[in-house]
Amino acid sequence: MKKRYILDGLDxxxxxxxxxxxxxxxxxxTTARMNFVKQELIVEADDKVSSADILKTVCEIVKKHE
Structure with a gap:
């Protein structure tokens, strides 16, 4: 599963x-790519992982580095 997250305000x-x-x-x-210019994080995970779990994980990581 591939998910794209916009990190608005990432400067x-x-x-x-x-x-x-x-x-x-x-x-x-499983993989993570950052496009700094577009302010987006693209992550891939096993299909068995729920979208909610991925979102929660990404939010926790981003909050640590704000």
Whole structure:
């Protein structure tokens, strides 16, 4: 499953890389890509993982690096 999240207001490239890196290390997420210019995080996860769990995980990661 692939999900795209818009990170509105993301203006720090270093923070964006920290978010991407932590997302990729998370056990629920198999791959994570950050497009800093578009302010979007694209994550892929196993189809068995719920969309709600992915969203919760991404929100927790982003809040740590705001």
């Amino acid at each position: 720090c490239a270093n923070c964006a890389e920290k978010i991407r890196s932590e997302a990729e290390k998370n056990k629920l997420i």
